[in-house]
Amino acid sequence: MKKKRIRIKDIAEAADVSRGTVDRVIHNRGKVAPQVKAKVEAAILSLGYSPNIIARTLANNKEYHIATLIPLPEDDIFWKLPQIGIQQAFEATRDFGIHIDQFYFKMDDPVSFVNESEKLVEARPDAVLMATQFYREAINFYRQIEKIDIPLVGINTHIKELDKVGYIGQNSYQSGVLAGKLFDISLHENVDILILHLGSSVSNAMHIMDKKRGLMDYNNNHNNKFGIINVEFREYRDLDKFGYFLSDVFSRETNIKGVFITNSRAHYFINALDRMGISNDLCTVGFDLIEKNCILLRKGEIDFLINQDPVRQGNLGIHTLVDQLLFNRSDATITYLPLDIVVAENLDLYLLSNTPSTSEIKTQIMAK
Amino acid sequence: MKKKRIRIKDIAEAADVSRGTVDRVIHNRGKVAPQVKAKVEAAILSLGYSPNIIARTLANNKEYHIATLIPLPEDDIFWKLPQIGIQQAFEATRDFGIHIDQFYFKMDDPVSFVNESEKLVEARPDAVLMATQFYREAINFYRQIEKIDIPLVGINTHIKELDKVGYIGQNSYQSGVLAGKLFDISLHENVDILILHLGSSVSNAMHIMDKKRGLMDYNNNHNNKFGIINVEFREYRDLDKFGYFLSDVFSRETNIKGVFITNSRAHYFINALDRMGISNDLCTVGFDLIEKNCILLRKGEIDFLINQDPVRQGNLGIHTLVDQLLFNRSDATITYLPLDIVVAENLDLYLLSNTPSTSEIKTQIMAK
DNA sequence: TTGTAAGCGTTATCAT
DNA sequence: ATGATAACGCTTACAA
Numbered sequence: 013m014k015k016k017r018i019r020i021k022d023i024a025e026a027a028d029v030s031r032g033t034v035d036r037v038i039h040n041r042g043k044v045a046p047q048v049k050a051k052v053e054a055a056i057l058s059l060g061y062s063p064n065i066i067a068r069t070l071a072n073n074k075e076y077h078i079a080t081l082i083p084l085p086e087d088d089i090f091w092k093l094p095q096i097g098i099q100q101a102f103e104a105t106r107d108f109g110i111h112i113d114q115f116y117f118k119m120d121d122p123v124s125f126v127n128e129s130e131k132l133v134e135a136r137p138d139a140v141l142m143a144t145q146f147y148r149e150a151i152n153f154y155r156q157i158e159k160i161d162i163p164l165v166g167i168n169t170h171i172k173e174l175d176k177v178g179y180i181g182q183n184s185y186q187s188g189v190l191a192g193k194l195f196d197i198s199l200h201e202n203v204d205i206l207i208l209h210l211g212s213s214v215s216n217a218m219h220i221m222d223k224k225r226g227l228m229d230y231n232n233n234h235n236n237k238f239g240i241i242n243v244e245f246r247e248y249r250d251l252d253k254f255g256y257f258l259s260d261v262f263s264r265e266t267n268i269k270g271v272f273i274t275n276s277r278a279h280y281f282i283n284a285l286d287r288m289g290i291s292n293d294l295c296t297v298g299f300d301l302i303e304k305n306c307i308l309l310r311k312g313e314i315d316f317l318i319n320q321d322p323v324r325q326g327n328l329g330i331h332t333l334v335d336q337l338l339f340n341r342s343d344a345t346i347t348y349l350p351l352d353i354v355v356a357e358n359l360d361l362y363l364l365s366n367t368p369s370t371s372e373i374k375t376q377i378m379a380k
Numbered sequence: 381m382k383k384k385r386i387r388i389k390d391i392a393e394a395a396d397v398s399r400g401t402v403d404r405v406i407h408n409r410g411k412v413a414p415q416v417k418a419k420v421e422a423a424i425l426s427l428g429y430s431p432n433i434i435a436r437t438l439a440n441n442k443e444y445h446i447a448t449l450i451p452l453p454e455d456d457i458f459w460k461l462p463q464i465g466i467q468q469a470f471e472a473t474r475d476f477g478i479h480i481d482q483f484y485f486k487m488d489d490p491v492s493f494v495n496e497s498e499k500l501v502e503a504r505p506d507a508v509l510m511a512t513q514f515y516r517e518a519i520n521f522y523r524q525i526e527k528i529d530i531p532l533v534g535i536n537t538h539i540k541e542l543d544k545v546g547y548i549g550q551n552s553y554q555s556g557v558l559a560g561k562l563f564d565i566s567l568h569e570n571v572d573i574l575i576l577h578l579g580s581s582v583s584n585a586m587h588i589m590d591k592k593r594g595l596m597d598y599n600n601n602h603n604n605k606f607g608i609i610n611v612e613f614r615e616y617r618d619l620d621k622f623g624y625f626l627s628d629v630f631s632r633e634t635n636i637k638g639v640f641i642t643n644s645r646a647h648y649f650i651n652a653l654d655r656m657g658i659s660n661d662l663c664t665v666g667f668d669l670i671e672k673n674c675i676l677l678r679k680g681e682i683d684f685l686i687n688q689d690p691v692r693q694g695n696l697g698i699h700t701l702v703d704q705l706l707f708n709r710s711d712a713t714i715t716y717l718p719l720d721i722v723v724a725e726n727l728d729l730y731l732l733s734n735t736p737s738t739s740e741i742k743t744q745i746m747a748k
Numbered sequence: 749t750t751g752t753a754a755g756c757g758t759t760a761t762c763a764t
Numbered sequence: 765a766t767g768a769t770a771a772c773g774c775t776t777a778c779a780a
Contacts, residue, residue, distance in 0.1 A: 019773060030751045035775065043749055065475045067773035070434050073756045106385075107433045183729065193725045197565055230725075350729040353721040357561045357598075361551065361718040387757060398767040403759065411765055435757035441772050 018061045027055040038063070069108050069338070076337045077111045078330060079137035081129060081144070081153075082167075083119035089302050090276040090322065091119070094143060094167060097326025105334050112330070113137060120212050122146045129153045133160070139333040141326075143168040145217050150174065163336045167325040169219050176344050180328050182320035183348040184219040188226020188272075190351050191297045194316050195270045196230070198295045201237040203269035206261070209244035210277040223274050241265055248280045255288040262290055269294060276300035282313045301354060301362060310356050319352035319362060386429045395423040406431070437706070443477045444705045446698060447505035449497060449512070449521075451487035457670050458644040458690065459487070462511060462535060465694025473702050480698070481505060488580050490514045497521045501528070507701040509694075511536045513585050518542065531704045535693040537587050544712050548696050550688035551716040552587040556594020556640075558719050559665045562684050563638045564598070566663045569605045571637035574629070577612035578645040591642050609633055616648045623656040630658055637662060644668035650681045669722060669730060678724050687720035687730060 020038075024031045029048060036042040037052045044052075055061075085092040102112045115132045118124040125146050132140065139162050144150050150171050157164050158176075165178035195205055207224055224242065231238050243261060248254050258281075262268060271294050273281055278298025285292055297316045298305060308314040328347065354362055388406075392399045397416060404410040405420045412420075423429075453460040470480045483500045486492040493514050500508065507530050512518050518539050525532050526544075533546035563573055575592055592610065599606050611629060616622050626649075630636060639662050641649055646666025653660055665684045666673060676682040696715065722730055 017773095021773080031774085032751055032776085033749085036750085039775090045749060048749085064773055066434055066438050067756090068775075070438055070756050070758095070772090071774040071776085073775090186725070186729065190723075190725045193723055348729055348732065350720070351726045352718070353723070353726065355558075355561055355721070357554070357558045358719045358721065361554065361716055364716065385757095388759095389757075399758085400760090400767055400769095401765085404766085407759090413765060416765080432757055435772090436759075438756090438772050438774090439758040439760085441759090 017064070018059045019064070020061070023052065023055040023059055023061050026059060027052045073109070075109045075111060076139070076334075077113055077135070077137045078139045078141060078333050078337075079132045079135060080112060080114045080141040080330075081125075081132055082114075082116060082141075082326075083143065084116040087119040088276070089304075090300055091143075093300075093302075093322035094326030094329075097323040097328070098141070098330055100323075101327045101330035101334075105330070108334065108338060110330075110334055110337075117144070122149050125149050126152075129156070133157075136160075138162055139337055140164045141329045141333060142166050143325075144171075145169050145219070147171060147173070147217055163333055165329050165332055167329045168320075168322065169217075170346070172218065178332055178344045178346070180332065180347045181325050181349060182351060184222035185226040186348075187299070187318050187320070187351050188223035188228075189230045190226075190318060190353070191223070191272050191316075192227045192230025192234075194297050194353065195227075195238065195272075195295060196234060198315065199238070199269050202239075202267075204239040204241055204265060204267045205231075205270040205272060206241045206243060206265070206268045207272045207274065208281060209274045210246075210248040210280060211275060212246055213244065220274050223272075227272060238270070239267065241268065248277060248284075251280075251284050251287050254280065254284040258284050259288045259290060271296045273298040276302055276305065278314055278317070279304035279308055282308050286313075301359070306359060306363065309354065309359055312356065315355070317354040317359075319354050321349050321352065324349060385432070386427045387432070388429070391420065391423040391427055391429050394427060395420045437476050441477070443479060444507070444702075445479045445481055445503070445505045446507045446509060446701050446705075447500045447503060448480060448482045448509040448698075449493075449500055450482075450484060450509075451511065452484040455487040456644070457672075458668055459511075461668075461670075461690035462694030462697075465691040465696070466509070466698055468691075469695045469698035469702075473698070476702065476706060478698075478702055478705075485512075490517050493517050494520075497524070501525075504528075506530055507705055508532045509697045509701060510534050511693075512539075513537050513587070515539060515541070515585055531701055533697050533700055535697045536688075536690065537585070538714070540586065546700055546712045546714070548700065548715045549693050549717060550719060552590035553594040554716075555667070555686055555688070555719050556591040556596075557598045558594075558686060558721070559591070559640050559684075560595045560598025560602075562665050562721065563595075563606065563640075563663060564602060566683065567606070567637050570607075570635075572607040572609055572633060572635045573599075573638040573640060574609045574611060574633070574636045575640045575642065576649060577642045578614075578616040578648060579643060580614055581612065588642050591640075595640060606638070607635065609636065616645060616652075619648075619652050619655050622648065622652040626652050627656045627658060639664050641666040644670055644673065646682055646685070647672035647676055650676050654681075669727070674727060674731065677722065677727055680724065683723070685722040685727075687722050689717050689720065692717060 020031050020034050024034045029052060033044060033048065034052055036044045037049050080098055082094060083091045085095050098112065113135055115128040117128040125144055126149055133156050140157055142164060143166065151173055154164060154174050154177065165180060168181045170179050170181060207227065209220055228240055231240060245254060245257050276299050278296060292313055296314045298314055299318050301317060301319050305314060305317055309317055352362060388399050388402050392402045397420060401412060401416065402420055404412050405417050448466055450462060451459045453463050466480065481503055483496040485496040493512055494517055501524050508525055510532060511534065519541055522532065522542050533548060536549045538547050538549060575595065577588055596608055599608060613622060613625050644667050646664060660681055664682045666682055667686050669685060669687050673682060673685055677685055720730060
């Protein structure tokens with residue numbers, strides 16, 4: 013009934029060799045006579061041996077350093093979320109000998125990214141987790157990492173040119189398609205949708221283009237139900253300037269009924285609208301469950317937030333690397349996380365499952 | 381720079397006692413002189429000791445048996461999903477000495493539940509995971525479990541009378557509210573919504589009532605935008621009978637524009653409609669990403685599926701129990717999982733993250 | 749080519 | 765009340 017787990021010792025006895033020999037065939041290191049090897053392999057197969065990861069980890073007694081390179085959480089609260097996931101993963105894996113060294117760069121400053129990436133390389137980590145929107149800089153950074161031949165995974169922004177590294181995050185194109193669907197459900201035909209990009213054009217990179225394409229493709233595939241207006245604005249933090257900009261847009265374009273904000277800054281848009289006294293009868297679709305967005309979602313000022321689970325991105329990113337370090341599984345795979353449609357009525361449930369205090373995952377190691 | 385992790389040996393040396401003594405104060409077992417105890421505790425605090433779970437697990441070398449009691453996956457494919465999560469969790473925790481013994485009952489048969497629960501008790505497990513809609517039977521079962529004093533968690537159906545046991549699953553009431561929101565977005569006012577319950581009335585229990593209440597409360601709070609019609613039907617598997625039943629309903633009630641199916645059987649409804657040649661210009665909201673529902677969602681025959689992540693329910697359920705067994709953390713907490721709004725445009729992303737092959741979580745132990 | 753034994757950090761059983 | 769020591773299953777250096 014209660015079958016005991018097969019240990020190395022057991023197959024050593026079965027094959028009538030020593031534990032050392034068994035170990036040698038398992039890791040095929042060292043010399044072992046062909047017939048002996050066959051005998052051991054037969055025993056492994058017939059007894060159904062699988063190694064005890066716990067004991068292996070303890071015996072290995074190795075320390076691994078994973079470096080992270082992400083934007084300063086202070087720069088944009090969005091970046092606090094992956095940070096939470098990274099911390100969770102750290103606590104979950106520290107007993108496996110995993111250390112995490114974090115490097116932060118200024119979100120809008122490529123130079124800062126380059127500086128930090130150099131510091132990171134000097135620290136000689138065993139693996140790297142990266143999140144950046146700087147395409148060229150990321151590719152240059154990858155060249156350096158390639159030289160020292162350690163695994164690298166990206167989160168949040170998919171740098172498609174880097175096909176040798178893993179990616180965990182959202183499918184940007186599909187999130188645009190999904191936004192299209194949400195407008196389709198909510199609005200009548202023959203109205204206009206404003207695509208609004210807030211932030212530096214530097215970061216107005218591929219993944220933002222993908223979101224726009226997704227929305228426009230959806231619209232094309234649905235008989236061009238909507239008119240699409242494309243606009244971007246850098247100085248969104250200056251509510252006055254932003255407000256004037258918006259009233260200009262809305263006075264020129266009087267048929268706008270939907271607004272698609274392509275990143276986590278929807279709350280700036282709503283606040284600027286409010287400041288200018290422009291009434292908000294718009295259907296607004298934004299991204300990410302940062303606090304200011306959540307408040308406006310509850311109030312009904314924002315209609316939909318698309319969640320890309322940044323906490324999980326950070327968490328899974330670290331776990332993927334741990335997986336590679338501990339079990340040398342080499343997957344440079346792309347993992348697209350679900351795109352959650354968040355409305356006032358299901359918001360709280362998403363927030364709860366994101367809070368670090370409630371998700372007390374201790375150990376979460378990928379394998380086999 | 382590279383700080384070594386503090387071990388029992390380290391604090392033993394610091395406090396100038398033996399490892400045995402340190403162990404005694406950590407687990408406050410056995411006698412230890414007050415001053416010695418204070419000295420050790422001081423050392424633990426100042427050096428910042430935390431136990432190495434890996435080594436502890438190995439040394440403990442204990443075997444735990446977790447029993448599960450869920451409906452037969454063959455009875456209703458929905459129940460394959462928690463089963464997947466349970467299997468994942470098993471693979472993740474087997475190295476921690478966790479065994480899983482599964483008991484299955486016939487979904488619509490309380491007697492079968494009772495029989496299996498008796499077998500389960502005889503097997504003398506160390507913890508139990510349960511999913512059932514049979515209220516009375518579940519409560520009786522709990523009385524037996526209470527006697528042998530082992531942890532019990534429920535998934536999927538919240539038996540509120542059992543306030544001493546943990547629950548992981550959906551907030552049924554809130555899922556009804558969310559359905560209300562979805563109709564609100566999709567439909568004009570002054571149309572009717574049909575609430576359709578398919579299945580035995582036995583299982584037409586509290587959590588189904590909660591869903592209905594949620595929808596109706598939403599409607600009340602929005603000026604009774606819709607009319608609500610309540611209907612249930614047992615023999616939904618008989619497409620002919622079901623079809624006649626539906627044509628009867630729809631010929632009497634000609635203003636129905638929305639249909640809320642309260643469980644995972646939305647596909648039966650669509651098929652019966654189709655069979656009778658009733659045109660589907662309805663807004664349909666159902667539950668759960670089982671294959672037949674997914675196909676209809678893609679085709680546009682179902683508009684929304686609310687996902688309660690049954691895979692994760694099974695997975696988290698096991699992990700919660702493992703947590704209690706390994707770290708004696710006693711939380712009979714209620715964990716409500718997010719309610720995902722699934723449409724054709726984000727369906728694939730949810731399916732991918734549910735597939736057992738992609739989620740290769742090895743070890744996921746809760747702690748601290 | 750093979751076997752032996754020490755060690756990973758913790759627990760638990762002995763003596764003292 | 766305290767200390768020494770053998771386990772747990774695996775790795776690895778060293779001996780044979």
